[in-house]
Amino acid sequence: MLQPADGRGGTGCAGVTHPWTEKPVKITNIAAAGICLVLSAPFAHAAEPMQPSGVVEAMLSNSDKAFFENAASAGMFEIQAGKLAQTKASDAQVKSYAEKMVSDHTEAAAKLEKLAAAKKVTLPTSLSKHHQMMLDRLNKDSAGADFDAAYKRQMIVSHKEAVSLFDQESKKGQDADVKAFAAETLPKLQNHGGMAHDLLAKS
Template sequence: MKNLAKFTLMGSLAILCFSCGGSSSDSTTQAKDSNNAKMDSAGSGTTNATPAIPPSVSKGDQDFAVNTANAGMTEIQAGQMAQQKGMAQDVKDYGAMMVKDHTAAADKLKMIAASKNLTLPATLSSDKQTDLDDLNKKQGKDFDKAYIDMMISDHKKVISAFEDESKNGSDADIRGFADSTLHVLRHHLDEAEKCHKMMKKM
């Protein structure tokens, strides 16, 4: 009888322990399932997040901005060269005006480009670099003439591009930049033509 009571007590304890263990396992499984559900929820939220879409700018406006940046860097570097190598004071003064005005225009264009996620060139194109290299080889009056001839030719092309953008550009900010800069470019062309006439008299 005593042995039977002992076996019965041990059996009851075993069942109790097994039951507790099963309960613990169930709760652990439920906790894991709950955590997995939370992770799945968080993961799906991240996956479905919509990235910010940059404002769209037409191909024509992008090309205008890039070409303008390239032309502006050319005018600035050529202007610096004119200040150093120019023989006539008018040429030196014209070069200083180019550096000042085109630096200001470049800063405005950079601000507009940054607001629209546009990447502008940081260095000159190969053809513009070749033009500057050829100009740098000249000295004295030859330099002055070549520089002013270059400024007349370049500004005629740039003015035409700016006039087209101011009328037909699809982006309001870039179109406004072109329109507001035109009077400065026309003044540059006028001054270059004056210098050209003065050099012919010398």
């Protein structure tokens, strides 16, 4: 994940870490600038549907097991962040979006759990370090307008990561059933990301 220069927002990047493990990634300055652009550009204009990031995908594992773990954590984050937004957001549209995130990601999580059971894969029951940090940041934001703005930006970042994760699995996954699940879920995630762009554009 990218840490903005001020730790909370803006377009500057102080460093680059792997989007799921938070471990430093050795890449060129040009590549680092590219990732900064991926995460900062959405704040300037809306884009529908959200497209995957080739740079983020290059940092992800091609392992189906890693996909299960990352997808489960991403889904849990969206559900928990959505529930938080329903209590701390002041904008009616943000509350409505958050309600949709809880509903859609709960449905996706049930499908992922069923698939994991069929493949004899044990899913994590808690957030990854990366997603926990994201949720902690939202918890620290004051209820109201400040939270609304922070939540919108988190949804853009989290869905850019999720779209990239599911896009890569749909193309490079090793198991046909897992690839099919990723391909089926991807359009909805892209729609979620586009909706987040639109919310921010209306601010």
